[in-house]
Amino acid sequence: MIQLWHCQDARSFRALWALEELGLPYELKLLPFPPRMRQPEYLEVNPLGTIPFLVDGETRMSESAAIAQYLATRDGPTPLSIQPGEADYGAWLNWLHLGEATLTFPQTLVLRYRVFEPGRAEAAADDYERWFFARLKAVDRALADGRDWLCAGRFTAADISVGYALLLARSLKIDDKFPPAVAAYWERLRSREGFKRAKAAQKDDSVAAPAFPT
Ligand SMILES: N[C@@H](CCC(=O)N[C@@H](CS)C(=O)NCC(=O)O)C(=O)O
Numbered sequence: 001m002i003q004l005w006h007c008q009d010a011r012s013f014r015a016l017w018a019l020e021e022l023g024l025p026y027e028l029k030l031l032p033f034p035p036r037m038r039q040p041e042y043l044e045v046n047p048l049g050t051i052p053f054l055v056d057g058e059t060r061m062s063e064s065a066a067i068a069q070y071l072a073t074r075d076g077p078t079p080l081s082i083q084p085g086e087a088d089y090g091a092w093l094n095w096l097h098l099g100e101a102t103l104t105f106p107q108t109l110v111l112r113y114r115v116f117e118p119g120r121a122e123a124a125a126d127d128y129e130r131w132f133f134a135r136l137k138a139v140d141r142a143l144a145d146g147r148d149w150l151c152a153g154r155f156t157a158a159d160i161s162v163g164y165a166l167l168l169a170r171s172l173k174i175d176d177k178f179p180p181a182v183a184a185y186w187e188r189l190r191s192r193e194g195f196k197r198a199k200a201a202q203k204d205d206s207v208a209a210p211a212f213p214t
Helices: 013-022 040-044 064-074 089-116 122-143 155-171 180-192 193-201
Strands: 001-004 026-030 053-056 059-061
Touching: 001 013, 013 064, 013 155, 013 193, 053 064, 059 064, 064 089, 064 155, 089 122, 089 155, 122 155, 155 180, 180 193
Parallel strands: 001 026
Antiparallel strands: 001 053, 053 059
16 A cells, blocks of 8 residues: 655645545555654654655655656556657656746745745745746746646646645745636646545644644
8 A cells, every 4th residue: 555644735745636636545644744843753754854755565755746757657557647659748747847846946935934934034035936936937838828737638747746836836825926827727726626635635633733834
């Protein structure tokens, strides 16, 4: 059985969402945020202290976009994956990585300096919010032809990766600045049954911790 260590609405949501979209059985290990401080024994599972962490047999993974790709391909092709040889294979990989490296990274600085350590570097938080919206133009441009999803005319793990960045923007309360096409894309993403199931799965009143981010 796949095991996933997760904090509410943190990057591990990508893995949880992919599991739900694929209908794979899994065991969810819900942690308070940040686990490094609030559940130090977690460092024995993942010495980095970060989430996600996924165990599947001998496989150990700690990168959320890579986990989404892994789950989408582990048992062979699924609708969430695009295969080498398909026209959008390269675009799929690019969006998968862009969601984390280009769209989530600047937001983590907004999170740190606006939410977790206010007053220390507010200018940096403002700068990295602008950085995020400058990079988000790539998503806006891709949607300009009226497509519903980023690649191959269907919902894929690329939409999960980019979709998580939009979820984080909502947590940061900057989603009111989404351009209209991105706002409509976000509505499509969060209307999916798989997204709703993932949201429901992470609700556990026994985890006495604030959601991520608070
Ligand atoms: N690039 C990694 C980043 C993982 C990461 O930094 N996760 C954050 C939460 S979103 C975390 O665990 N922070 C807690 C900490 O650094 O102690 C990924 O995409 O999964």
